[in-house]
Amino acid sequence: MRKIFVSWFTFWILLSGLIFYLLWPLQNNLRFGMDLLGGSFLTLEVQAEKAVEEKLKSTAKTIPERLKKEGKSAPVKTDISAAGIVLTFGDLNAANDGFNYVKDNFTDLVPLIEQKVVTLKYKDVQARAIKSEAVDINVDVLKKRLNKLDVSEILVSKKGEKQIIVELPGVKDPRIARAMIGKPAILEFKLVEKDGKTKEDILYEYDGIMPDGMEIVPHKDKEDGTPIRFFLVSRYADLKGGMLVDARPGVGGRLGNQPVIKFKFSSEGGDIFYDLTSKNPGRQLGIILDGQVISAPSIAATLRTEGEITGGFTPESSKELAMLLRSGSLVAPTTVEEDRQVAATLGAEAVKKGLFSCLIGLALIFIFCLLYYKASGILAFLALIFNLGLVLFGLHSIDATLTLPGIAGMILTVGMAIDSSILIFERIKEALASGVSVKKAVNTGFANATAVILDANITTFVVGIVLYQFGTGPLRGFAVTMMLGIVATLITGLIFLRTMFNFVLNALNVKKLSI
Numbered sequence: 001m002r003k004i005f006v007s008w009f010t011f012w013i014l015l016s017g018l019i020f021y022l023l024w025p026l027q028n029n030l031r032f033g034m035d036l037l038g039g040s041f042l043t044l045e046v047q048a049e050k051a052v053e054e055k056l057k058s059t060a061k062t063i064p065e066r067l068k069k070e071g072k073s074a075p076v077k078t079d080i081s082a083a084g085i086v087l088t089f090g091d092l093n094a095a096n097d098g099f100n101y102v103k104d105n106f107t108d109l110v111p112l113i114e115q116k117v118v119t120l121k122y123k124d125v126q127a128r129a130i131k132s133e134a135v136d137i138n139v140d141v142l143k144k145r146l147n148k149l150d151v152s153e154i155l156v157s158k159k160g161e162k163q164i165i166v167e168l169p170g171v172k173d174p175r176i177a178r179a180m181i182g183k184p185a186i187l188e189f190k191l192v193e194k195d196g197k198t199k200e201d202i203l204y205e206y207d208g209i210m211p212d213g214m215e216i217v218p219h220k221d222k223e224d225g226t227p228i229r230f231f232l233v234s235r236y237a238d239l240k241g242g243m244l245v246d247a248r249p250g251v252g253g254r255l256g257n258q259p260v261i262k263f264k265f266s267s268e269g270g271d272i273f274y275d276l277t278s279k280n281p282g283r284q285l286g287i288i289l290d291g292q293v294i295s296a297p298s299i300a301a302t303l304r305t306e307g308e309i310t311g312g313f314t315p316e317s318s319k320e321l322a323m324l325l326r327s328g329s330l331v332a333p334t335t336v337e338e339d340r341q342v343a344a345t346l347g348a349e350a351v352k353k354g355l356f357s358c359l360i361g362l363a364l365i366f367i368f369c370l371l372y373y374k375a376s377g378i379l380a381f382l383a384l385i386f387n388l389g390l391v392l393f394g395l396h397s398i399d400a401t402l403t404l405p406g407i408a409g410m411i412l413t414v415g416m417a418i419d420s421s422i423l424i425f426e427r428i429k430e431a432l433a434s435g436v437s438v439k440k441a442v443n444t445g446f447a448n449a450t451a452v453i454l455d456a457n458i459t460t461f462v463v464g465i466v467l468y469q470f471g472t473g474p475l476r477g478f479a480v481t482m483m484l485g486i487v488a489t490l491i492t493g494l495i496f497l498r499t500m501f502n503f504v505l506n507a508l509n510v511k512k513l514s515i
Contacts, residue, residue: 012386012499012500016386019389019392019393020389022393023389023392023393023396030392030395030396030402031395031401031402032169032170032403033401033402033404033406033477036169036402036403036404037169037170038169038170038341039167039169039170039171039341040166040167040168040177040339040340041165041166041167041168041338041339041340042165042166042167042177042178042181042336042338042339043159043165043336043337043338044163044166044181044334045162045163045334045335045336046135046138046162046163046332047334047335048130048131048132048135048162049131049332050332050333051130051332052122052127052130053080054332055122055130056084056085056120056121056122057080057235058236059085059106059109059120060078060080060085060236063075063078063087063098063102063106063120064078064087066101066105067097067098067101072094072097072098072101073089073090073091073093073097073098075089075094075098075118076089076090077213078212078213080235083119083121084109084119084120084122085109085119085120085121086117086118086119087118087119087120088116089116089117090116091116092115092116094116095113095115095116095117096113098118099118102120108122108123108126109121109122109123110123131161131162133331134332135158135161135164135332137328137331138330138331138332139156139157139158139164140328141328141329141331142156142164142166142181143156144327144328145181146166146168146177154167154168154169155167164334166181169401178336178339181336182333182334182336183290183324184290184329184330184332184333185241185321185324185325185328186240186289186290186291186329187240187241187244187288187289187325187329188238188239188240188241188286188287188288188289189237189239189240189285189286189287189288190234190238190285190288191233191280191283191284191285192231192233192283192285192296193233193234194231194232195229195231195232195284195296196229197228197229197230198230199216202230202232213234213235214232214235215232215233215234215235216230216231216232216233217231217233217288217291217292218292218293219231219292219293219294220292229293231284231296233286233288238276239265239273239276242328242329243272244265244269244325244326245266245269246263246264246326247261247262247263247264247321247322247325248261248262248263248322249261249262249315249318249319250262250308250318253310254310258313259313259314259315259318260308260309260310260318261309261313261318261321261322262306262307262308263306263307263308263309264305265304265305265306266305267305269305271304273305273307274303274304277302280299281299282298282299283298284298284299285297285298285299287309294311295310355407357411361414362385362414365381365384365414369381369418369421373425373515374514374515375513375515376428376514376515379497379500379504380425380497382500383492383497383500384421384492387413387414387417387488387491387492388413388488390484390488390491391410391413391481391484391485391488394484394487395480395481395484400480401477402477402481403474403477403478404474404477405475405477405478406477406478406481407481408481409477409479409480409481409482409485410481410485412482413481413482413484413485413486413489416456416460416485416486416489417485417488417489419456420453420457420489420493421497423449423452424445424446424449424493424497425445425515426445426449427444427445427446427448428442428444428446428513428515429515430445431444431445432515438505438511438513439505442498442501442502442505442513446494446498453489453490453493453494454490457489457490460482460486461486464479464482464483465479465483467482468480468483
Protein backbone atom coordinates (compact mmCIF):
# COMPACT_ATOMS: atom_id res chain seq x y z
CA MET A 1 0.00 0.00 0.00
CA ARG A 2 2.88 2.36 0.77
CA LYS A 3 4.34 1.72 -2.67
CA ILE A 4 0.98 2.54 -4.25
CA PHE A 5 0.46 5.83 -2.38
CA VAL A 6 3.96 7.21 -3.03
CA SER A 7 4.12 6.15 -6.68
CA TRP A 8 3.84 8.33 -9.77
CA PHE A 9 0.70 6.41 -10.60
CA THR A 10 -1.04 8.05 -7.63
CA PHE A 11 0.08 11.45 -8.92
CA TRP A 12 -1.60 10.77 -12.28
CA ILE A 13 -4.78 9.58 -10.56
CA LEU A 14 -4.94 12.79 -8.52
CA LEU A 15 -4.24 14.86 -11.64
CA SER A 16 -7.06 13.08 -13.47
CA GLY A 17 -9.44 13.86 -10.60
CA LEU A 18 -8.39 17.52 -10.65
CA ILE A 19 -8.98 17.77 -14.41
CA PHE A 20 -12.41 16.19 -14.07
CA TYR A 21 -13.27 18.59 -11.23
CA LEU A 22 -12.20 21.66 -13.24
CA LEU A 23 -13.96 20.62 -16.45
CA TRP A 24 -17.28 19.32 -15.15
CA PRO A 25 -19.83 20.26 -16.36
CA LEU A 26 -18.29 20.70 -19.79
CA GLN A 27 -20.91 23.16 -21.06
CA ASN A 28 -19.98 25.63 -18.32
CA ASN A 29 -16.20 25.32 -18.52
CA LEU A 30 -15.49 25.02 -22.24
CA ARG A 31 -16.00 27.67 -24.90
CA PHE A 32 -17.99 26.42 -27.88
CA GLY A 33 -17.98 27.82 -31.39
CA MET A 34 -20.82 29.07 -33.58
CA ASP A 35 -21.27 25.69 -35.24
CA LEU A 36 -21.91 24.00 -31.89
CA LEU A 37 -23.81 26.65 -29.93
CA GLY A 38 -25.63 28.57 -32.62
CA GLY A 39 -25.91 32.32 -32.14
CA SER A 40 -26.15 35.52 -34.15
CA PHE A 41 -24.86 36.19 -37.65
CA LEU A 42 -24.57 39.81 -38.80
CA THR A 43 -23.68 41.27 -42.17
CA LEU A 44 -22.53 44.90 -41.98
CA GLU A 45 -22.28 47.44 -44.78
CA VAL A 46 -19.47 50.00 -44.42
CA GLN A 47 -20.26 53.47 -45.74
CA ALA A 48 -16.75 53.77 -47.12
CA GLU A 49 -17.55 57.03 -48.92
CA LYS A 50 -17.68 58.69 -45.49
CA ALA A 51 -14.02 57.76 -44.96
CA VAL A 52 -13.14 59.62 -48.17
CA GLU A 53 -15.18 62.58 -46.96
CA GLU A 54 -13.33 62.65 -43.62
CA LYS A 55 -9.98 62.58 -45.44
CA LEU A 56 -11.16 65.47 -47.59
CA LYS A 57 -12.16 67.42 -44.47
CA SER A 58 -8.70 66.98 -43.01
CA THR A 59 -7.09 68.07 -46.27
CA ALA A 60 -9.50 71.02 -46.59
CA LYS A 61 -8.22 72.32 -43.26
CA THR A 62 -4.57 71.80 -44.17
CA ILE A 63 -4.49 73.52 -47.59
CA PRO A 64 -5.45 77.06 -46.44
CA GLU A 65 -2.93 76.86 -43.56
CA ARG A 66 -0.11 75.81 -45.88
CA LEU A 67 -0.99 78.47 -48.44
CA LYS A 68 -0.70 81.13 -45.72
CA LYS A 69 2.68 79.78 -44.61
CA GLU A 70 3.90 80.01 -48.21
CA GLY A 71 2.79 83.64 -48.36
CA LYS A 72 0.02 82.92 -50.84
CA SER A 73 -3.59 84.02 -50.73
CA ALA A 74 -5.84 81.61 -48.85
CA PRO A 75 -9.32 80.83 -50.14
CA VAL A 76 -12.10 83.07 -48.87
CA LYS A 77 -14.41 80.08 -48.63
CA THR A 78 -13.81 76.37 -48.20
CA ASP A 79 -16.54 73.79 -48.64
CA ILE A 80 -16.95 70.03 -48.95
CA SER A 81 -19.42 68.71 -51.51
CA ALA A 82 -20.08 65.54 -53.46
CA ALA A 83 -17.59 66.81 -56.03
CA GLY A 84 -14.82 67.10 -53.43
CA ILE A 85 -13.15 70.12 -51.83
CA VAL A 86 -14.36 73.44 -53.24
CA LEU A 87 -11.98 76.38 -52.68
CA THR A 88 -13.30 79.82 -53.59
CA PHE A 89 -10.59 82.48 -53.94
CA GLY A 90 -10.87 86.26 -53.97
CA ASP A 91 -9.51 86.73 -57.49
CA LEU A 92 -8.25 84.84 -60.54
CA ASN A 93 -4.54 85.22 -59.67
CA ALA A 94 -5.08 83.76 -56.18
CA ALA A 95 -7.07 80.90 -57.70
CA ASN A 96 -4.27 80.13 -60.20
CA ASP A 97 -1.64 80.24 -57.43
CA GLY A 98 -3.75 77.90 -55.29
CA PHE A 99 -4.33 75.56 -58.25
CA ASN A 100 -0.60 75.33 -59.05
CA TYR A 101 0.36 74.87 -55.39
CA VAL A 102 -2.10 71.98 -54.90
CA LYS A 103 -1.04 70.39 -58.19
CA ASP A 104 2.63 70.39 -57.15
CA ASN A 105 2.27 69.47 -53.45
CA PHE A 106 -0.85 67.26 -53.19
CA THR A 107 -0.16 64.59 -55.80
CA ASP A 108 -2.98 62.31 -54.64
CA LEU A 109 -5.56 64.99 -55.55
CA VAL A 110 -6.88 65.99 -58.97
CA PRO A 111 -7.36 69.80 -59.12
CA LEU A 112 -9.78 71.51 -61.50
CA ILE A 113 -10.07 75.28 -61.90
CA GLU A 114 -12.98 77.34 -63.16
CA GLN A 115 -12.75 81.10 -62.75
CA LYS A 116 -12.07 81.74 -59.04
CA VAL A 117 -13.11 78.26 -57.87
CA VAL A 118 -10.68 75.33 -57.47
CA THR A 119 -12.26 71.89 -57.03
CA LEU A 120 -10.20 69.00 -55.63
CA LYS A 121 -10.98 65.32 -55.55
CA TYR A 122 -8.97 62.17 -54.95
CA LYS A 123 -7.65 60.11 -57.82
CA ASP A 124 -9.68 56.94 -58.36
CA VAL A 125 -6.82 54.72 -57.18
CA GLN A 126 -6.38 56.79 -54.02
CA ALA A 127 -10.14 56.82 -53.29
CA ARG A 128 -10.34 53.02 -53.63
CA ALA A 129 -7.33 52.64 -51.30
CA ILE A 130 -8.97 54.88 -48.66
CA LYS A 131 -12.21 52.89 -48.87
CA SER A 132 -10.41 49.54 -48.59
CA GLU A 133 -8.33 50.78 -45.66
CA ALA A 134 -11.51 52.03 -43.94
CA VAL A 135 -13.07 48.56 -44.09
CA ASP A 136 -9.85 46.94 -42.78
CA ILE A 137 -9.61 49.39 -39.87
CA ASN A 138 -13.29 48.88 -39.04
CA VAL A 139 -12.68 45.11 -38.89
CA ASP A 140 -9.83 45.62 -36.39
CA VAL A 141 -11.87 48.07 -34.28
CA LEU A 142 -14.89 45.73 -34.16
CA LYS A 143 -12.67 42.83 -33.10
CA LYS A 144 -11.38 44.88 -30.15
CA ARG A 145 -14.88 46.02 -29.19
CA LEU A 146 -16.77 42.77 -29.51
CA ASN A 147 -14.15 40.62 -27.79
CA LYS A 148 -15.04 42.54 -24.61
CA LEU A 149 -18.50 40.91 -24.65
CA ASP A 150 -17.24 37.63 -23.14
CA VAL A 151 -18.61 35.59 -26.04
CA SER A 152 -17.07 32.21 -26.88
CA GLU A 153 -15.40 33.06 -30.17
CA ILE A 154 -16.27 36.12 -32.20
CA LEU A 155 -15.43 36.01 -35.89
CA VAL A 156 -15.09 39.38 -37.62
CA SER A 157 -13.99 39.20 -41.24
CA LYS A 158 -14.10 41.25 -44.44
CA LYS A 159 -16.47 40.20 -47.22
CA GLY A 160 -16.15 41.73 -50.65
CA GLU A 161 -15.21 45.41 -50.90
CA LYS A 162 -17.53 47.03 -48.34
CA GLN A 163 -19.05 44.31 -46.16
CA ILE A 164 -18.06 42.80 -42.80
CA ILE A 165 -19.26 39.48 -41.39
CA VAL A 166 -19.71 39.15 -37.60
CA GLU A 167 -20.48 35.83 -35.88
CA LEU A 168 -21.48 35.83 -32.20
CA PRO A 169 -21.63 32.26 -30.83
CA GLY A 170 -24.20 31.68 -28.09
CA VAL A 171 -25.67 35.19 -28.40
CA LYS A 172 -29.43 34.91 -28.78
CA ASP A 173 -30.13 38.63 -28.31
CA PRO A 174 -27.43 40.64 -30.10
CA ARG A 175 -28.81 44.07 -29.15
CA ILE A 176 -25.73 44.97 -27.12
CA ALA A 177 -23.43 43.98 -29.96
CA ARG A 178 -25.56 45.90 -32.47
CA ALA A 179 -25.43 49.00 -30.27
CA MET A 180 -21.64 48.82 -30.06
CA ILE A 181 -21.27 48.12 -33.78
CA GLY A 182 -23.39 51.13 -34.64
CA LYS A 183 -21.34 53.61 -32.61
CA PRO A 184 -18.56 55.24 -34.64
CA ALA A 185 -17.07 56.60 -31.35
CA ILE A 186 -15.48 59.55 -33.16
CA LEU A 187 -14.22 61.87 -30.43
CA GLU A 188 -13.40 65.48 -31.37
CA PHE A 189 -12.25 68.54 -29.45
CA LYS A 190 -13.43 71.87 -30.91
CA LEU A 191 -13.42 75.43 -29.60
CA VAL A 192 -16.94 76.80 -29.13
CA GLU A 193 -17.65 80.04 -31.01
CA LYS A 194 -21.16 80.55 -29.66
CA ASP A 195 -23.91 78.58 -27.90
CA GLY A 196 -27.64 78.97 -27.48
CA LYS A 197 -30.92 77.24 -26.68
CA THR A 198 -31.87 76.97 -30.35
CA LYS A 199 -30.10 77.07 -33.71
CA GLU A 200 -31.97 80.27 -34.53
CA ASP A 201 -30.54 81.98 -31.43
CA ILE A 202 -27.03 81.24 -32.66
CA LEU A 203 -27.59 82.26 -36.29
CA TYR A 204 -29.40 85.49 -35.32
CA GLU A 205 -26.11 87.38 -35.07
CA TYR A 206 -25.08 86.02 -38.48
CA ASP A 207 -28.28 87.16 -40.23
CA GLY A 208 -29.52 83.58 -40.34
CA ILE A 209 -26.60 82.42 -42.52
CA MET A 210 -24.22 79.71 -41.35
CA PRO A 211 -20.67 81.11 -41.19
CA ASP A 212 -18.20 79.56 -43.63
CA GLY A 213 -16.47 76.47 -42.28
CA MET A 214 -18.75 76.24 -39.24
CA GLU A 215 -21.50 73.88 -38.08
CA ILE A 216 -23.99 73.61 -35.23
CA VAL A 217 -23.97 70.49 -33.05
CA PRO A 218 -26.48 69.64 -30.30
CA HIS A 219 -26.15 68.68 -26.67
CA LYS A 220 -28.92 66.19 -25.87
CA ASP A 221 -30.75 65.26 -22.71
CA LYS A 222 -29.52 61.94 -21.27
CA GLU A 223 -33.05 60.73 -20.51
CA ASP A 224 -35.12 61.34 -23.64
CA GLY A 225 -32.45 62.36 -26.18
CA THR A 226 -34.02 65.73 -27.02
CA PRO A 227 -31.60 68.61 -27.82
CA ILE A 228 -31.37 71.05 -24.90
CA ARG A 229 -28.56 73.29 -26.17
CA PHE A 230 -26.68 73.96 -29.39
CA PHE A 231 -23.05 74.91 -30.06
CA LEU A 232 -21.44 76.65 -33.02
CA VAL A 233 -18.07 75.02 -33.77
CA SER A 234 -15.69 74.59 -36.67
CA ARG A 235 -16.42 71.82 -39.18
CA TYR A 236 -12.81 70.75 -38.80
CA ALA A 237 -11.66 69.30 -35.49
CA ASP A 238 -8.78 70.93 -33.65
CA LEU A 239 -7.94 67.57 -32.09
CA LYS A 240 -9.34 64.05 -32.61
CA GLY A 241 -9.63 61.02 -30.38
CA GLY A 242 -7.42 59.06 -32.76
CA MET A 243 -4.46 60.48 -30.81
CA LEU A 244 -5.68 58.94 -27.55
CA VAL A 245 -3.42 56.27 -26.09
CA ASP A 246 -5.69 55.42 -23.16
CA ALA A 247 -9.17 56.05 -21.79
CA ARG A 248 -10.37 54.73 -18.43
CA PRO A 249 -13.48 55.22 -16.29
CA GLY A 250 -12.88 57.08 -13.05
CA VAL A 251 -14.32 59.66 -10.65
CA GLY A 252 -13.85 63.42 -10.76
CA GLY A 253 -15.77 66.47 -11.91
CA ARG A 254 -16.56 69.53 -9.81
CA LEU A 255 -17.61 67.52 -6.77
CA GLY A 256 -14.81 65.00 -7.17
CA ASN A 257 -17.13 62.00 -7.03
CA GLN A 258 -18.84 62.02 -10.43
CA PRO A 259 -18.26 59.25 -12.98
CA VAL A 260 -15.86 60.61 -15.59
CA ILE A 261 -13.56 59.31 -18.31
CA LYS A 262 -9.88 59.95 -17.77
CA PHE A 263 -7.94 60.14 -21.04
CA LYS A 264 -4.34 60.36 -22.13
CA PHE A 265 -2.98 61.63 -25.45
CA SER A 266 0.10 60.60 -27.38
CA SER A 267 3.02 63.04 -27.34
CA GLU A 268 1.87 64.50 -30.67
CA GLY A 269 -1.71 64.86 -29.44
CA GLY A 270 -0.42 66.31 -26.17
CA ASP A 271 1.43 69.06 -28.02
CA ILE A 272 -1.75 70.00 -29.93
CA PHE A 273 -3.83 69.86 -26.72
CA TYR A 274 -1.29 72.07 -24.93
CA ASP A 275 -1.35 74.60 -27.77
CA LEU A 276 -5.16 74.58 -27.77
CA THR A 277 -5.58 75.10 -24.03
CA SER A 278 -2.71 77.54 -23.51
CA LYS A 279 -3.86 79.95 -26.25
CA ASN A 280 -7.57 79.91 -25.38
CA PRO A 281 -7.98 80.39 -21.58
CA GLY A 282 -11.57 80.93 -20.47
CA ARG A 283 -13.07 79.71 -23.77
CA GLN A 284 -15.38 76.73 -23.94
CA LEU A 285 -13.93 73.55 -25.39
CA GLY A 286 -16.56 71.33 -26.94
CA ILE A 287 -15.97 67.61 -26.41
CA ILE A 288 -17.96 66.05 -29.24
CA LEU A 289 -18.75 62.35 -29.63
CA ASP A 290 -20.36 61.15 -32.86
CA GLY A 291 -21.65 64.62 -33.72
CA GLN A 292 -23.07 65.41 -30.26
CA VAL A 293 -21.59 67.62 -27.55
CA ILE A 294 -21.22 65.56 -24.40
CA SER A 295 -19.43 68.27 -22.45
CA ALA A 296 -18.30 71.87 -23.04
CA PRO A 297 -16.13 72.95 -20.09
CA SER A 298 -14.33 76.27 -19.94
CA ILE A 299 -10.55 76.05 -20.27
CA ALA A 300 -9.36 76.86 -16.75
CA ALA A 301 -5.82 75.52 -16.97
CA THR A 302 -3.20 74.56 -19.52
CA LEU A 303 -3.26 70.83 -20.18
CA ARG A 304 -0.97 68.61 -22.21
CA THR A 305 -1.39 64.84 -22.34
CA GLU A 306 -4.01 64.08 -19.67
CA GLY A 307 -7.51 65.25 -18.85
CA GLU A 308 -11.00 64.06 -18.06
CA ILE A 309 -14.38 64.11 -19.77
CA THR A 310 -17.51 64.86 -17.77
CA GLY A 311 -21.01 64.53 -19.15
CA GLY A 312 -23.51 63.18 -16.64
CA PHE A 313 -22.24 59.62 -17.02
CA THR A 314 -23.35 56.65 -14.98
CA PRO A 315 -20.65 54.17 -13.88
CA GLU A 316 -21.86 51.76 -16.60
CA SER A 317 -21.95 54.34 -19.41
CA SER A 318 -18.49 55.67 -18.48
CA LYS A 319 -17.08 52.13 -18.67
CA GLU A 320 -18.74 51.52 -22.04
CA LEU A 321 -17.58 54.81 -23.55
CA ALA A 322 -14.05 54.37 -22.23
CA MET A 323 -13.91 50.93 -23.81
CA LEU A 324 -15.17 52.31 -27.12
CA LEU A 325 -12.54 55.05 -27.08
CA ARG A 326 -9.77 52.57 -26.25
CA SER A 327 -10.79 50.26 -29.07
CA GLY A 328 -10.68 53.18 -31.51
CA SER A 329 -13.25 54.89 -33.67
CA LEU A 330 -14.79 53.46 -36.79
CA VAL A 331 -13.29 55.16 -39.83
CA ALA A 332 -16.64 54.96 -41.59
CA PRO A 333 -20.16 54.31 -40.23
CA THR A 334 -21.60 50.80 -40.58
CA THR A 335 -25.16 49.65 -41.01
CA VAL A 336 -26.58 46.20 -40.29
CA GLU A 337 -27.71 44.75 -43.62
CA GLU A 338 -28.55 41.26 -42.32
CA ASP A 339 -29.20 39.90 -38.85
CA ARG A 340 -30.15 36.23 -38.53
CA GLN A 341 -30.05 33.63 -35.81
CA VAL A 342 -28.34 30.26 -36.24
CA ALA A 343 -30.66 27.77 -34.53
CA ALA A 344 -29.28 26.15 -31.41
CA THR A 345 -30.78 22.81 -32.52
CA LEU A 346 -28.32 22.72 -35.40
CA GLY A 347 -25.45 23.15 -32.95
CA ALA A 348 -26.84 20.49 -30.63
CA GLU A 349 -27.20 18.07 -33.54
CA ALA A 350 -23.61 18.75 -34.58
CA VAL A 351 -22.38 18.09 -31.04
CA LYS A 352 -24.42 14.91 -30.82
CA LYS A 353 -23.06 13.52 -34.08
CA GLY A 354 -19.50 14.54 -33.29
CA LEU A 355 -19.57 12.95 -29.84
CA PHE A 356 -21.33 9.87 -31.20
CA SER A 357 -18.62 9.36 -33.82
CA CYS A 358 -15.96 9.84 -31.13
CA LEU A 359 -17.63 7.24 -28.89
CA ILE A 360 -17.88 4.75 -31.75
CA GLY A 361 -14.18 5.26 -32.44
CA LEU A 362 -13.31 4.74 -28.78
CA ALA A 363 -15.43 1.58 -28.60
CA LEU A 364 -13.76 0.09 -31.68
CA ILE A 365 -10.31 0.98 -30.35
CA PHE A 366 -11.12 -0.61 -26.98
CA ILE A 367 -12.22 -3.84 -28.68
CA PHE A 368 -9.09 -3.84 -30.83
CA CYS A 369 -6.79 -3.22 -27.85
CA LEU A 370 -8.45 -5.91 -25.76
CA LEU A 371 -8.39 -8.56 -28.49
CA TYR A 372 -4.91 -7.85 -29.85
CA TYR A 373 -2.93 -6.69 -26.81
CA LYS A 374 -4.97 -8.27 -24.01
CA ALA A 375 -4.39 -6.74 -20.56
CA SER A 376 -1.77 -4.31 -21.89
CA GLY A 377 -4.40 -3.03 -24.30
CA ILE A 378 -6.48 -1.87 -21.32
CA LEU A 379 -3.52 0.27 -20.21
CA ALA A 380 -3.32 1.77 -23.70
CA PHE A 381 -7.04 2.55 -23.61
CA LEU A 382 -6.72 4.24 -20.20
CA ALA A 383 -3.89 6.35 -21.62
CA LEU A 384 -6.17 7.28 -24.50
CA ILE A 385 -8.97 8.42 -22.16
CA PHE A 386 -6.48 10.49 -20.17
CA ASN A 387 -5.23 11.91 -23.47
CA LEU A 388 -8.70 13.25 -24.33
CA GLY A 389 -9.01 14.70 -20.83
CA LEU A 390 -5.72 16.55 -21.29
CA VAL A 391 -6.90 17.97 -24.64
CA LEU A 392 -10.10 19.31 -23.08
CA PHE A 393 -8.14 20.69 -20.13
CA GLY A 394 -5.76 22.37 -22.59
CA LEU A 395 -8.70 24.03 -24.37
CA HIS A 396 -10.00 25.21 -21.00
CA SER A 397 -6.59 26.50 -19.86
CA ILE A 398 -5.82 28.61 -22.95
CA ASP A 399 -9.45 29.72 -23.24
CA ALA A 400 -9.65 28.26 -26.75
CA THR A 401 -12.91 27.50 -28.51
CA LEU A 402 -14.11 24.00 -29.36
CA THR A 403 -15.67 23.86 -32.82
CA LEU A 404 -16.93 21.03 -35.01
CA PRO A 405 -13.56 20.88 -36.83
CA GLY A 406 -12.03 20.82 -33.34
CA ILE A 407 -13.97 17.64 -32.57
CA ALA A 408 -12.54 16.24 -35.81
CA GLY A 409 -9.10 17.16 -34.47
CA MET A 410 -9.87 15.24 -31.27
CA ILE A 411 -10.86 12.16 -33.30
CA LEU A 412 -7.57 12.45 -35.20
CA THR A 413 -5.81 12.67 -31.83
CA VAL A 414 -7.40 9.36 -30.81
CA GLY A 415 -5.89 7.67 -33.86
CA MET A 416 -2.45 9.22 -33.34
CA ALA A 417 -2.45 8.33 -29.62
CA ILE A 418 -3.28 4.66 -30.19
CA ASP A 419 -0.68 4.56 -32.96
CA SER A 420 1.98 5.58 -30.42
CA SER A 421 0.86 2.80 -28.07
CA ILE A 422 1.00 0.24 -30.91
CA LEU A 423 4.59 1.25 -31.75
CA ILE A 424 5.62 0.80 -28.10
CA PHE A 425 3.79 -2.51 -27.71
CA GLU A 426 5.34 -3.98 -30.86
CA ARG A 427 8.82 -3.07 -29.64
CA ILE A 428 8.05 -4.68 -26.26
CA LYS A 429 6.86 -7.87 -28.01
CA GLU A 430 10.05 -7.96 -30.07
CA ALA A 431 12.14 -7.62 -26.92
CA LEU A 432 10.18 -10.36 -25.13
CA ALA A 433 10.63 -12.65 -28.14
CA SER A 434 14.40 -12.22 -27.83
CA GLY A 435 14.22 -13.72 -24.33
CA VAL A 436 14.88 -10.69 -22.05
CA SER A 437 13.04 -10.12 -18.78
CA VAL A 438 9.70 -8.35 -18.65
CA LYS A 439 11.08 -5.16 -17.05
CA LYS A 440 13.93 -4.95 -19.54
CA ALA A 441 11.52 -5.59 -22.44
CA VAL A 442 9.31 -2.71 -21.31
CA ASN A 443 12.28 -0.34 -20.96
CA THR A 444 13.62 -1.42 -24.35
CA GLY A 445 10.22 -1.03 -25.99
CA PHE A 446 9.78 2.55 -24.79
CA ALA A 447 13.40 3.46 -25.62
CA ASN A 448 13.24 2.09 -29.16
CA ALA A 449 9.85 3.66 -29.95
CA THR A 450 10.52 7.13 -28.50
CA ALA A 451 12.50 8.49 -31.46
CA VAL A 452 9.89 7.34 -34.00
CA ILE A 453 7.00 8.77 -31.91
CA LEU A 454 8.75 12.13 -31.45
CA ASP A 455 9.60 12.38 -35.15
CA ALA A 456 6.02 11.66 -36.30
CA ASN A 457 4.37 13.98 -33.77
CA ILE A 458 6.77 16.91 -34.12
CA THR A 459 6.38 17.01 -37.91
CA THR A 460 2.59 16.93 -37.51
CA PHE A 461 2.83 19.68 -34.89
CA VAL A 462 4.67 21.88 -37.42
CA VAL A 463 1.80 21.31 -39.86
CA GLY A 464 -0.59 22.43 -37.11
CA ILE A 465 1.40 25.65 -36.62
CA VAL A 466 1.19 26.40 -40.35
CA LEU A 467 -2.57 25.71 -40.38
CA TYR A 468 -3.10 28.00 -37.40
CA GLN A 469 -0.90 30.77 -38.80
CA PHE A 470 -2.39 30.93 -42.28
CA GLY A 471 -5.84 29.40 -41.76
CA THR A 472 -9.03 31.07 -40.61
CA GLY A 473 -12.09 30.04 -38.58
CA PRO A 474 -12.64 26.25 -38.81
CA LEU A 475 -9.04 25.52 -39.88
CA ARG A 476 -7.64 27.30 -36.84
CA GLY A 477 -10.03 25.44 -34.53
CA PHE A 478 -8.87 22.15 -36.04
CA ALA A 479 -5.20 23.19 -35.75
CA VAL A 480 -5.49 24.17 -32.07
CA THR A 481 -7.13 20.89 -31.08
CA MET A 482 -4.65 18.88 -33.14
CA MET A 483 -1.62 20.60 -31.56
CA LEU A 484 -3.02 20.12 -28.07
CA GLY A 485 -3.68 16.48 -28.98
CA ILE A 486 -0.06 16.00 -30.08
CA VAL A 487 1.26 17.41 -26.79
CA ALA A 488 -1.18 15.21 -24.87
CA THR A 489 -0.13 12.16 -26.94
CA LEU A 490 3.55 12.66 -26.06
CA ILE A 491 2.71 13.07 -22.37
CA THR A 492 0.38 10.08 -22.16
CA GLY A 493 2.31 7.81 -24.54
CA LEU A 494 5.82 8.35 -23.25
CA ILE A 495 5.20 9.22 -19.58
CA PHE A 496 1.73 8.22 -18.39
CA LEU A 497 1.68 4.82 -20.13
CA ARG A 498 5.17 4.01 -18.88
CA THR A 499 4.14 4.98 -15.34
CA MET A 500 1.25 2.51 -15.53
CA PHE A 501 3.58 -0.27 -16.72
CA ASN A 502 6.02 0.46 -13.88
CA PHE A 503 3.15 0.45 -11.42
CA VAL A 504 1.91 -2.92 -12.64
CA LEU A 505 5.39 -4.48 -12.68
CA ASN A 506 6.76 -2.97 -9.44
CA ALA A 507 3.91 -2.01 -7.10
CA LEU A 508 1.70 -4.97 -8.06
CA ASN A 509 4.76 -7.23 -8.56
CA VAL A 510 3.48 -8.74 -11.84
CA LYS A 511 6.00 -11.19 -13.31
CA LYS A 512 4.36 -12.01 -16.62
CA LEU A 513 3.10 -9.43 -19.07
CA SER A 514 -0.14 -10.00 -20.95
CA ILE A 515 0.53 -8.41 -24.32
